[in-house]
Amino acid sequence: MLVLGIETSTPQASVAIGSEQGVIAGALVARGASHNEFLLPAIRWCLDETGLGFRSLGGIAVSLGPGLFTGTRAGVATAKALAQTLSVPIVGMASLDLLAYDIRYAPKTICAVLDARRSEVFHAFYRSSPGGIQRMTRYAVERPERLAIGIASRPEEVLMVGNGALLYREVFEELGSVAEMGTMSHSFPEARALVELALPRFFREDSDSLFDLKPLYLRHSAKRIEWDLIRGKTPA
Amino acid sequence: MANPAAETKLDPFAEWDDATLVLGIETSCDETSAAVVQGGRKILSNVIASQTDLHADYGGIVPEIAARAHIEALTPAIGVALLQADVTFWDIDAVAGTLGPGLVGCLLVGVAEAKSMAAVLDVPFVGVNHLEGHLYSAMLSDPPVQWPSLALIISGGHTMTVYVKDHGSYEMLGGTVDDAAGEAFDKVARFLGLDYPGGPEIDRLSLLGDPSAIRFPRAMSRDEGFDVSYSGLKTAVINHVRKMEASGAEVSVPDIAASFQQAAVEMQVGKTMAAAEHMGSERVLMCGGVAANSGLRSALATACEERSLPLYVPPIELCTDNAAMIAACGSAMLRAGNYTGLGASADPNLPLIR
Numbered sequence: 001m002l003v004l005g006i007e008t009s010t011p012q013a014s015v016a017i018g019s020e021q022g023v024i025a026g027a028l029v030a031r032g033a034s035h036n037e038f039l040l041p042a043i044r045w046c047l048d049e050t051g052l053g054f055r056s057l058g059g060i061a062v063s064l065g066p067g068l069f070t071g072t073r074a075g076v077a078t079a080k081a082l083a084q085t086l087s088v089p090i091v092g093m094a095s096l097d098l099l100a101y102d103i104r105y106a107p108k109t110i111c112a113v114l115d116a117r118r119s120e121v122f123h124a125f126y127r128s129s130p131g132g133i134q135r136m137t138r139y140a141v142e143r144p145e146r147l148a149i150g151i152a153s154r155p156e157e158v159l160m161v162g163n164g165a166l167l168y169r170e171v172f173e174e175l176g177s178v179a180e181m182g183t184m185s186h187s188f189p190e191a192r193a194l195v196e197l198a199l200p201r202f203f204r205e206d207s208d209s210l211f212d213l214k215p216l217y218l219r220h221s222a223k224r225i226e227w228d229l230i231r232g233k234t235p236a
Numbered sequence: 237m238a239n240p241a242a243e244t245k246l247d248p249f250a251e252w253d254d255a256t257l258v259l260g261i262e263t264s265c266d267e268t269s270a271a272v273v274q275g276g277r278k279i280l281s282n283v284i285a286s287q288t289d290l291h292a293d294y295g296g297i298v299p300e301i302a303a304r305a306h307i308e309a310l311t312p313a314i315g316v317a318l319l320q321a322d323v324t325f326w327d328i329d330a331v332a333g334t335l336g337p338g339l340v341g342c343l344l345v346g347v348a349e350a351k352s353m354a355a356v357l358d359v360p361f362v363g364v365n366h367l368e369g370h371l372y373s374a375m376l377s378d379p380p381v382q383w384p385s386l387a388l389i390i391s392g393g394h395t396m397t398v399y400v401k402d403h404g405s406y407e408m409l410g411g412t413v414d415d416a417a418g419e420a421f422d423k424v425a426r427f428l429g430l431d432y433p434g435g436p437e438i439d440r441l442s443l444l445g446d447p448s449a450i451r452f453p454r455a456m457s458r459d460e461g462f463d464v465s466y467s468g469l470k471t472a473v474i475n476h477v478r479k480m481e482a483s484g485a486e487v488s489v490p491d492i493a494a495s496f497q498q499a500a501v502e503m504q505v506g507k508t509m510a511a512a513e514h515m516g517s518e519r520v521l522m523c524g525g526v527a528a529n530s531g532l533r534s535a536l537a538t539a540c541e542e543r544s545l546p547l548y549v550p551p552i553e554l555c556t557d558n559a560a561m562i563a564a565c566g567s568a569m570l571r572a573g574n575y576t577g578l579g580a581s582a583d584p585n586l587p588l589i590r
């Protein structure tokens with residue numbers, strides 16, 4: 001079964017096509033074209049280079065974020081339209097899961113961190129498990145200083161990955177040897193990992209509802225937050 | 237990678253006929269819409285999911301909330317549009333989507349979906365200018381408009397007078413120098429404490445008030461050009477109400493609404509008719525959401541009648557944002573061989589005339 005993966009939740013966008021035998025084509029860009037400009041020509045190129053057509057695809061996998069709202073929507077909109085037109089199943093995965101999956105052989109607890117702008121980060125903790133990863137905390141958005149406190153209060157050492165970890169490096173380095181920083185090559189979630197992680201879900205027929213699938217925002221629009229504060233409600 | 241602009245492999249003139257089915261997608265503002273139009277003229281379906289309720293709390297459209305709503309509403313809207321038209325994806329000959337102008341986060345959802353569908357179906361993608369789409373709403377009404385025509389595009393986001401010589405050939409005559417007409421109506425309504433959206437509320441209250449109660453200034457009426465200004469009028473209303481309140485006088489909201497609408501309509505109709513005369517236009521077209529305003533419709537109808545000019549105003553459901561007009565405009569572009577590459581993106585400031 002051939003699956004197309006689309007990841008656009010960070011400043012880097014990527015697409016990949018693969019099956020249980022591995023990824024057979026992929027494209028990635030982190031500068032220049034907007035995600036919306038990049039996606040379809042890139043997907044077309046992957047198909048052309050491998051002698052495939054859209055109708056060879058048996059499923060669409062998409063990263064739901066958390067990440068940049070507009071970027072994520074470009075990917076989710078494209079994925080939904082492809083799945084709707086082709087009448088194939090769609091599977092949505094969290095961007096943070098992809099980051100953690102990429103370094104699943106690490107013996108430590110993994111903390112995947114993405115830049116959420118406005119001085120905050122998206123994050124979740126994972127441990128490796130046979131054949132993959134297991135998420136231990138809910139997806140969260142908070143200030144890096146608060147995340148650092150959370151890490152310091154854990155008994156084990158943590159390996160941090162993602163552009164949010166690198167952006168707030170000074171904050172996390174204060175933790176000393178408790179927190180190890182991942183390298184640049186693991187700073188963005190990628191479509192390769194998405195395809196690999198989504199394939200079992202297609203085989204289990206554990207796909208998402210095309211109509212209900214939407215990005216994982218973790219945060220209301222700025223206007224809604226402001227409005228809730230005025231009315232004395234705490235933002236959910 | 238192949239040059240996305242060079243993907244036009246079909247001969248448009250050989251491909252086009254009156255049976256051509258275009259799927260239209262419109263997500264530029266706060267309506268999520270999908271439509272199927274045959275031959276550029278016949279609406280097979282025109283599904284519109286309005287988000288007005290989502291924005292009512294805020295008294296205006298919140299772009300991020302609108303974009304979130306589009307991505308949820310578009311998939312079912314497209315499904316229903318195909319179902320109502322009794323066609324499948326594979327019957328579609330081209331996909332037209334609004335490229336701009338509009339809210340960038342909103343446009344992006346529609347553009348991404350329209351391009352993806354065109355790519356899968358291996359049919360042309362046509363990126364449509366939203367304003368040009370409004371003009372083509374008059375091609376879907378009965379009788380359809382003919383070019384050349386003077387056109388007033390008047391909505392919550394836009395107010396402009398253009399002369400349409402032919403498909404794709406426009407001369408800009410005038411527009412608002414500040415607020416769009418609908419924007420001014422909404423702001424005045426909000427100031428008067430009316431419900432959102434305020435434009436229709438002002439129109440409704442106008443019928444109960446005296447339009448000659450207060451003489452608000454007709455901005456730019458003595459200017460040579462065809463530009464209008466709504467901001468000054470809006471400020472005049474606010475100043476008037478504040479003065480009344482300060483002096484302890486009773487404020488009649490229907491009188492203010494009626495007088496404001498009267499001033500706005502007089503200014504707009506005056507400039508539009510002057511532009512029509514200047515161009516020697518043989519007909520006048522009014523489109524866009526504010527074309528639903530009863531005062532504007534009747535004043536423009538009277539002015540056109542006095543000059544024996546036929547007036548074309550599409551039905552309300554085609555005046556407000558909808559995908560059928562995008563499909564109709566897309567059909568005209570398709571017929572002219574004007575396709576868009578799959579590398580295209582949304583342009584929030586896309587001008588009508590390049």
Ligand SMILES: [Zn+2]
Binds near residue numbers: 391393524525557
């Ligand atoms: Zn409009």
